[in-house]
Ligand SMILES: Cc1cc2nc3c(=O)[nH]c(=O)nc-3n(C[C@H](O)[C@H](O)[C@H](O)COP(=O)(O)OP(=O)(O)OC[C@H]3O[C@@H](n4cnc5c(N)ncnc54)[C@H](O)[C@@H]3O)c2cc1C
């Protein structure tokens with residue numbers, strides 16, 4: 001195969017980050033932004049694609065401001081977006097616990113947690129508005145956990161040394177989404193938002209260089225239809241399902257973001273994927289998704305594997321001195337609470353050494369024996385009863401008696417569509433919010449920070465920054481009758497036809513599984529140049545095979561799950577190549593990106609700030625005969641924090 | 650190079666739990682509701698599976714069947730699902746006559762095949778209710794629930810206008826009670842299990858959640874009136890206190906919420922004139 005090449009070009013990326021003292025930048029920027037006259041707002045039509053936390057908060061806030069909004073989602077109801085599944089909590093720098101938290105500390109923790117690969121200005125803004133998010137959610141009726149006295153409760157989460165995480169039992173995402181959803185439905189009821197459920201965006205329409213609308217497939221009738229607007233907001237979530245097995249909901253996909261990418265939006269840092277350390281391991285070839293076990297379990301559970309590789313005794317028969325509590329051993333100050341990327345990699349390492357447990361030898365123990373002795377079984381039940389029950393339901397094993405078995409799984413994607421400080425992509429008029437953009441988490445996201453970012457973007461950033469486009473540029477009205485819409489619709493139809501007519505032998509799902517395995521193996525928790533090159537070759541072969549050999553029975557003019565899936569898998573195949581290219585370009589290890597060639601003697605990630613302190617943003621090379629990309633580099637400048645080794649020892 | 654968990658998945662070893670002996674796979678007969686579209690007539694189709702791993706989830710069992718159908722050139726069975734962990738409320742199958750099957754406080758997607766017997770026959774239908782028309786096969790239209798929420802299931806709070814979150818302490822018992830009601834996933838099993846196809850449990854859960862919180866007081870009366878009005882418009886039936894809804898509810902929403910809804914409704918009527 002040919003070796004992949006990336007042409008590095010000088011950055012033409014303008015982040016539009018304000019200058020001046022960090023803490024004043026957002027304030028200053030908001031003042032500098034133009035305003036849209038209230039009387040004019042209803043003349044602007046904003047298309048919001050996705051109704052998770054980012055989309056629902058954006059659509060309801062913009063409608064509240066007076067804009068005409070249309071909102072689209074794949075599920076039968078906005079309430080079912082993937083955000084619903086978040087368990088652990090949401091961060092905010094409220095410092096209600098008086099334990100030393102502050103906006104600056106949340107900013108610093110996020111920058112450091114992201115392994116110094118995110119923009120200072122964005123992250124600081126996120127920390128600033130975090131406090132407003134909690135106020136807003138409480139006002140909407142989100143039943144956060146409370147102390148006896150009636151004040152909000154907090155917990156420490158994902159290795160943070162302050163208690164800044166707000167939660168609603170183990171259902172924080174559900175309660176936040178239902179809050180945002182209720183606000184959205186209020187606007188729907190008042191006629192200010194038009195809702196299109198079971199509609200999938202299949203392409204972006206760009207006219208005179210500006211995003212002017214989308215083309216959707218009505219998933220019930222199969223109808224292909226255009227929607228024109230004055231701005232398009234993609235709030236379409238992350239692309240973790242490129243790995244097939246992940247903790248993401250089954251419908252999570254990259255299609256909307258990828259179609260925008262193919263129309264010119266740069267895609268940044270695709271190789272940054274987060275692997276969550278505590279998931280229920282794979283049980284067989286039928287496995288369709290992986291289930292996360294809340295990280296909070298690591299507060300009381302101890303992670304271990306046997307010291308010897310050929311251990312055959314049941315776990316309770318292995319004496320303490322023959323157990324390797326490897327996180328406690330390697331990271332004495334953080335121990336079982338070490339950050340996600342570090343804990344995940346450590347689990348992989350011991351399994352690769354042959355010391356994994358379970359039939360597949362691809363899991364490690366999370367043991368509550370000592371906590372049960374210390375606090376009593378009732379205390380443990382009170383803390384984790386639901387989780388233990390969920391575990392038992394899935395595995396058939398009782399974690400009160402037998403240690404849980406866990407293994408890392410793909411969980412979140414830090415990469416995404418490149419956006420500037422206004423959350424605008426490189427296509428004017430196209431904004432990207434939530435997990436779909438690349439903006440705030442650098443190379444690794446801290447626990448409980450994704451919910452925060454989604455709501456920050458939707459409630460507190462886009463309502464201001466959208467004016468940079470609507471009031472800041474001059475553009476006329478277009479309708480869906482414009483010829484460009486007809487042309488894009490035609491392309492969408494042809495794509496569907498091609499998939500439908502392939503008349504091959506294999507289901508989209510079987511291809512998706514094969515792609516997922518390949519990506520997990522070569523572009524998962526650890527990567528190396530040789531493996532990545534191989535993967536790129538294999539992805540291209542598989543992709544070609546896919547278009548020949550996929551088989552989709554049924555009708556395109558009717559609900560057809562296999563056809564929906566097929567389109568998403570086709571886009572995953574292209575994304576997969578770019579992820580490997582990006583991982584190959586980045587000759588360093590940082591956050592969720594671990595290159596085996598770049599590690600310290602004791603196996604820790606070795607960052608290379610001299611050469612890789614940039615966001616890598618990829619542009620489709622339109623002049624190339626086959627799919628190819630050009631790399632643009634946005635240098636990351638750190639004026640307020642000192643680049644330091646991220647040590648958790 | 651390193652191996653990965655999937656080397657095992659790829660080769661598809663059957664049961665792999667170290668602590669367990671090899672589990673026997675199950676043979677099953679499935680009768681599945683097939684209906685081309687809302688206007689077509691539906692009927693049961695029969696499928697036999699003879700290699701179902703007890704570790705599979707119920708939906709994974711259907712995945713396997715669908716793969717087989719596609720390989721044979723038949724259209725896959727349509728069913729709603731997304732999170733596959735009991736929280737999104739998408740999955741909605743009636744299994745042997747019971748919405749979400751026979752396990753208490755369990756959604757369809759959380760059922761595992763180890764709970765079934767070798768040789769068993771299973772009937773799989775959509776959630777049945779007039780207000781939930783069948784879209785295709787096992788997929789129904791539950792948008793009536795969205796319209797009920799749009800009518801009043803919210804607290805009006807504009808972004809930017811909220812006071813500090815701790816300005817209004819809420820007693821823990823009230824917050825917990827609100828959370829109990831707020832746990833509803835909007836699946837519709839309550840409606841499907843009710844002989845009157847009443848939506849009272851769903852509506853009462855939202856009314857209770859918001860009425861129990863101080864933030865919800867301003868719209869307390871208008872909310873319950875508007876939601877009940879919309880519920881009636883959507884063609885849901887009346888509640889005759891059968892409590893089937895509570896038994897079917899995967900989230901343990903209590904029928905005591907229905908009593909609260911009735912009180913809230915009367916209270917609102919009394920204060921509206
Ligand atoms: C199991 C799990 C637990 C988690 N727990 C936490 C936690 O405790 N704390 C935390 O901070 N984060 C957590 N996360 C991460 C967090 O939940 C997500 O990052 C976040 O919810 C993403 O929100 P979003 O609004 O960006 O996208 P999503 O909620 O994924 O919404 C995407 C929306 O886009 C729509 N969509 C997608 N494609 C299209 C298309 N082509 N056309 C039309 N619509 C489309 C979908 O229908 C949906 O409405 C967790 C994630 C997982 C998987």
Ligand code: SF4
Pocket residue numbers: 832833834835836837838839840850851854894897898899900901902
């Ligand atoms: S009340 Fe229970 S059964 Fe009814 S929609 Fe809510 S969760 Fe489902």
Ligand code: FES
Pocket residue numbers: 729730731732733734735736737738739740756757758759
């Ligand atoms: S698929 Fe989400 S609750 Fe069953």
